[in-house]
Amino acid sequence: MQITGLNRGLIATCLLGILISTYALYVEMAAEMKPGYKALCDISEHASCSKVLTSKYGKGLGIMPKDSPFKLPNCVYGVMFYSIMIFLTTFNVTSVVKVQIALSITSLATCVYLAYLLIFVLRDFCVVCVSTYLLNIIVAILLNKKHNGLLTKNR
Numbered sequence: 001m002q003i004t005g006l007n008r009g010l011i012a013t014c015l016l017g018i019l020i021s022t023y024a025l026y027v028e029m030a031a032e033m034k035p036g037y038k039a040l041c042d043i044s045e046h047a048s049c050s051k052v053l054t055s056k057y058g059k060g061l062g063i064m065p066k067d068s069p070f071k072l073p074n075c076v077y078g079v080m081f082y083s084i085m086i087f088l089t090t091f092n093v094t095s096v097v098k099v100q101i102a103l104s105i106t107s108l109a110t111c112v113y114l115a116y117l118l119i120f121v122l123r124d125f126c127v128v129c130v131s132t133y134l135l136n137i138i139v140a141i142l143l144n145k146k147h148n149g150l151l152t153k154n155r
């Protein structure tokens with residue numbers, strides 16, 4: 001695929017990521033404010049996204065200390081991550097793609113950790129969470145293709 005096509009794919013995937021993260025942030029705030037709030041992604045007892053989002057792992061990735069300024073909802077990190085990705089996608093430079101790949105690997109590692117929490121600690125199926133894992137895998141594949149594409153072009 002051409003670089004332009006890969007860029008479109010990357011931007012579309014990241015926009016979807018921003019959309020899902022924003023929705024998850026809304027659900028998190030609504031569930032915290034109104035008890036008994038039932039979100040669209042609260043499908044059943046063991047497929048409840050609001051339970052996951054309002055759990056103690058839902059903020060600061062579950063690792064930030066109690067009153068750290070980085071104890072933001074995980075979704076806020078998601079929005080920042082996808083926005084930075086979109087911005088960096090506008091540069092078609094190998095070195096910038098390398099920075100994006102590094103960020104993408106960090107996000108994949110974070111996803112593995114969050115998926116572990118989801119499956120083994122919270123024992124819940126969270127649709128919005130799993131979709132962001134998939135999006136991050138797609139971003140990694142597209143970045144790898146773009147990196148290869150730029151290397152061949154500059155040869």
Ligand SMILES: C/C(=C\C[C@@]12O[C@]1(C)C(=O)c1ccccc1C2=O)CCC[C@H](C)CCC[C@H](C)CCCC(C)C
Pocket residue numbers: 020021024052053054055057058059074075077078080081084103106107108110111114115117118122128129130132136
């Ligand atoms: C919505 C989202 C992930 C979903 C979810 O986190 C949620 C919402 C959550 O509450 C949760 C609770 C318990 C178990 C699992 C979960 C999750 O699954 C976003 C991915 C975040 C993405 C993987 C960010 C990675 C950021 C890197 C650390 C790099 C930061 C880059 C910066 C410069 C900002």
